[in-house]
Amino acid sequence: MKKTTKAGFTLIELMVVVAIITIILAIVIVSISSARVKGRDGVRKQNLSQISLLLERYYDENGHYPIPHGPTSVNTCLSASNWGCWDLTSAAPLFPTTYISSMPQDPLPIDTGTACTAKGSYLYAYFSDNGQRYILGTALENVPPASDPNYYNGNYGCTFFANWAITKGF
Numbered sequence: 001m002k003k004t005t006k007a008g009f010t011l012i013e014l015m016v017v018v019a020i021i022t023i024i025l026a027i028v029i030v031s032i033s034s035a036r037v038k039g040r041d042g043v044r045k046q047n048l049s050q051i052s053l054l055l056e057r058y059y060d061e062n063g064h065y066p067i068p069h070g071p072t073s074v075n076t077c078l079s080a081s082n083w084g085c086w087d088l089t090s091a092a093p094l095f096p097t098t099y100i101s102s103m104p105q106d107p108l109p110i111d112t113g114t115a116c117t118a119k120g121s122y123l124y125a126y127f128s129d130n131g132q133r134y135i136l137g138t139a140l141e142n143v144p145p146a147s148d149p150n151y152y153n154g155n156y157g158c159t160f161f162a163n164w165a166i167t168k169g170f
Contacts, residue, residue: 040107041140045150045164047104048124048136052166054099055134064131065168106138125162133169137162 009017059065106122122141128134137152143163144151152165 037141041142043107044122044124044138044140047106048138048164048166050104051124051126051136052168055136055168058099065128065134066126067128067131068126108141133167135165135167135170137165140164 055065104124106124108122122139125137126134127137135152139162146153148164150164150166152162152167
């Protein structure tokens with residue numbers, strides 16, 4: 001009697017290999033997505049740090065921080081006239097062009113269409129009520145813990161979208 005052997009894999013073996021490859025791909029995709037989020041959050045923090053340095057330069061030369069004045073300069077919140085946001089559609093920068101040629105933009109600019117207060121918006125917000133103090137805020141995709149020194153809970157004004165801020169004088 002002649003034994004016949006078939007070369008190849010059984011259906012079960014192929015399904016196990018496909019399942020293992022699918023699991024590995026899922027892990028890689030999640031890792032890449034997480035790295036992108038951390039990268040965008042890092043860019044947001046760096047942008048606000050750079051703007052904070054510009055604010056200090058502005059203060060040194062003018063004796064006060066800039067105060068936003070309504071939608072002609074930047075998009076403002078509806079309930080607080082001294083909040084200003086900027087995104088890709090803002091009419092003008094917060095500073096004169098002698099300080100900065102263009103305002104930094106969020107790496108994922110999403111504006112849900114209701115000024116700077118909309119949850120889900122990724123914008124930068126600036127607040128100064130008297131020119132002697134300010135808040136620069138943004139929404140990080142990875143919400144920082146309350147123990148983070150830059151954690152922001154929206155106490156001043158209408159920026160409930162922000163969860164991270166650089167503050168001066170508050």
